[in-house]
Amino acid sequence: MRRLLTTLVILLAVLVAGMTTLVLLVNPNDFRAYMVKQVARKSGYQLNFDGDLRWHVWPQFSIIAGRMTLTVPGAPTPVVSAENMRLDVKLWPLLFHRLEIEEIMLKRAVISLTPESQPLDIPVAVVNSRSPTNGSSAWALDIRTVKLVDSLLIWQKINDDQINIRSLNLDLVQNKPRQLTVSISSQVNRNQRDLTFSLGADLDLRDYPQQINANVNQFTYRLEGADIPVIGISGEGNTQASYQAASRRLALNQLQVQVNNNLFTGNASATLDDIPDYLIKLTAKDINLDSIEGWQPPQDKRQTTAEYRVITAPVIANQDEDIRQGLQKLRDFNAHLTLNADTLVYRGIKINQLELAAENKRGNLVIQRLLGHALNGDFSILGTANVIGNRMQLAIEPVVNHMELAPILSAFGLPPLLSGAGSMKGELSGDGLNMEAFSRRWQGYVKFGMEKAQFHGINIQQLIQQAVTNSTSEVSGKDDYVTDTSIQKLRADLTLHQGILKVSNLSGDSALLALKGKAMIDLPMQQCDINLNVRVIQDWRGNSDLIRILQNTEIPLRIYGSWQQLKYKLDVESLLRDELRQKAKEAFDGWVERNIIEGNRPLVQP
Incomplete structure (x- = not known):
């Protein structure tokens, strides 16, 4: 044991002595010109060091450089700049004055992919280290590992805003020739939103630059900030990616993306021309958009407006609606x-x-x-949207068959005054894609029908029968009532313009009553004015002659006011008086016609 320890101490002493001798005999600045020349020969870029290079022995044998820059010839600003750079080198080749680099680490680097970092008018000339073989590039990576620590990537297209990717950490390791493992994490801040992401992938560069293949085996992200749900949008994904340089085509196969526990699978491709063209095909088993948008139903039954739990961005004066929503980006691609x-x-x-x-x-x-199936029915929608102007202009052609209406009204913040299986077909257009825009700046028409409709909170039959009972004791209605009005079949034509919904050709029939009329609904003010002519057909008791008159008499009923506190107007007494007077007049005129005009002898002799 003592002999082994002695041997190890001797080896350590020799190693320390050798390294010390090497540090004294080999000046790292002797490699400065060599590295500058190699970078220029293989990439065409200009490498520059500020200050001298120096050795760093422990824990890794390295060359330490001060500030460095990497610049495209003719460009006013460098592509890469860093406060310091560390080169981990192999010890044995240094004895023969050869530099073999195991790892490059740049700390607090700034990578600038902007118009200023590109050449003004001088093309970058790349000189390969060896001639191409079999049509492939002679590109080779002599460095095993490249690391970026706490760095910044600035990305900007011409005439576009800058995107700053902060806290950038990158590990790029070459396991086999032209086969690399990449690990990257960073944070993007833009428009008061924070995107944090990390990515792990295996790169295959054996056919570079003609083709790049990648296996993205790990990708996670989280988006928070303005106009994003409080819980944020997060998920993970993976895919098989390939890029063809000749066609500038990027393909993502076996794509899996998770968005707040919603899993999408499929594939996507993009042709990265001046105007990019994307093709995306996705499938999913279960999608919950409410978990993505932050929508929650109203907690209070008296509350008709649902809640969006999002962090709202501050309002900027004179800001166009589509710009606020970022929809202008749709103009930049197909x-x-x-x-x-x-x-x-x-x-x-x-x-x-x-x-x-x-x-x-x-x-x-x-x-x-x-199209889809929902609420015991189905729907299909065709539509267009234009975001070229200052506002988003939309036009839709909805077709709905036998869908329950009440959940739809509740979902869009409208009072559940009407329920039943509704059908509709029409054309609508306007600008803006929210309830506020729809209630003020949309227009169009719809043909509407409903089976087994119910007006909630009001019983039209009860209103009329109680009013008649208060006006005469000869007839009465039923003793017990429900709080709703049931209509077996309901039809109407709807016209929307600047927040006013006009209802015409309104008609409804059931075993108990029949109605027709028209209405006007003010969506922004949440008020309505409904004018109906109603015939109550059944559930009368009393004078049979008066019941026959009532069954054939259309009684005007006006329902108006705020949705939360509806009022009604019903003048049955004057209607009955006029109706009875008219019936008496008709009877008298008939008697006169039969007994005087036709020459019959009168009942009373003068």
Whole structure:
């Protein structure tokens, strides 16, 4: 044991002595010109060091440099600059004055991918270290590991805003020739939003620069900030990626992306021309948009407006609506999207067998297909959206068959005054994609029908029968009533313009009553004015002659006021008086016609 320890001490002493001798005999500045020349020969970039290079022995044998820059010839600003750089080198080759670098680490580096870091008018000339073989590039990576620590990436296109990717940490390791493992993490701050992400991938550069293949085996992200739900948007994903340089085509196969526990699978591709073109095909089993948008149903039954739990961005004066929503970015690319989902939940409504096909042509969006089954019925929607101007202009053609209406009214913050299986077909257009915009700046028409409709909170039959009972003791209605009005079939034509919904050709029939009329609904003010003519057909007791008159008499009923406190106007007494007077007049005129005009002898002799 003592002999072994003695041997180890001797070896350590020799190693220390050798390293000390090497440090004294080899000046790291002798490699300065060599490294500058190699970088220029292989990449065409200019490498520059400020200050002298020096050795760093422990814990890794390294060369330490001060501030360094890497610049494209002719560019006013460097592509890469760093406060300091560390080069971990192999010890044995140094004895023969050869520099073999195991790892490069840049700390607090700034990577500038901006117009200022590109050459003004001088092309970058890249000289390969050896001639291409079999048509492939002679690119080679002589360095095993590259690390960026606490760095900054500045990315900017011409005439576009800068994107700052902060706290950038990168590990790039070459395991085999032209095969690398990449690990990257960073944080992006923009428009009062924070995006934190990390990525791990295996890169295959054997066909570089013609083709790059990557296996993205780990990707996580989290988005927080303005106009984002309080819980944030987060998830993970993986994919097989490849890039073809000749066609500038990026393909993502076996794509899996998770968004707040919603899993999307499929594939995507992009042609990265001046105007990028994207093709995305996704499928999902279960999608909950409420968990992504932060939508929650009202907790109070008296509350009709649902809650969006988001962090609201401050309002900027004279800011266009589409700019506030970031929709102007749609003008910069073309895209085609297809999405199929077994189930989708939107504002508490469960939709089955959802199919969506849409495309974007530089700000002109077309919904080619949007259909599904929901609320015991089905729907299909065609539509267009234009974001080229200052506002988002939309037009839709909805077709709805036998869907329950009450959950839809509740989902969009409207009072559940009406329920039943509704059907509709029409055309609507406007600007803005929220309830505020719809209630003020949309227009169009809809043909509406409903089966087994119910008006909640008001019983029209009860109102009329009680008013008649108060006016005459000859008839009365039923003793017990429910709080709703049931209509077996309801039909109407709807016209919307600047927040005013006009209802015409309104008609409804049931075993108890029949009605027709018109209405005007003020959506912004949440008020209505409904004028009906109602015939109560059944549940009368009393004078049979008067009951026949009532069954054939249309009684005017006006329902008006705020949605939360409706009022009604019903003048049965004057109507009955006029009706009875008219019936008496008709009877007298008939008697006169039969007994005097036709020459019959009068009942009373003069």
